[in-house]
Amino acid sequence: MTADPGEGPHVRQLLGAYVLDALTPGEAREVARHLRGCDRCTADYAATAEAAELLALLREEDLSE
Structure with missing residues (x-):
């Protein structure tokens, strides 16, 4: 991989x-x-995927607070 493919x-x-x-x-x-x-x-994809996984762990009650 490269730092920036430039394409x-x-x-x-x-x-x-x-x-x-x-x-x-x-x-x-x-x-x-x-x-x-x-x-x-x-790296941004990995962070976004991790955030989505963490949000999926929240219960509905957690979201209303």
Whole structure:
């Protein structure tokens, strides 16, 4: 991997939807391709995925507080 592939835009704005499997198949392929070559976006993906996992652990009662 490289620090920045220098090809095309970064995909940070799509990472939340990517983690939640809410992208179109084409968008998901674009994000996956970019993540294979961009350390910065891969780190952002890992943080976004971790946050989503932690949020999934919350109970409904926790969300209303």
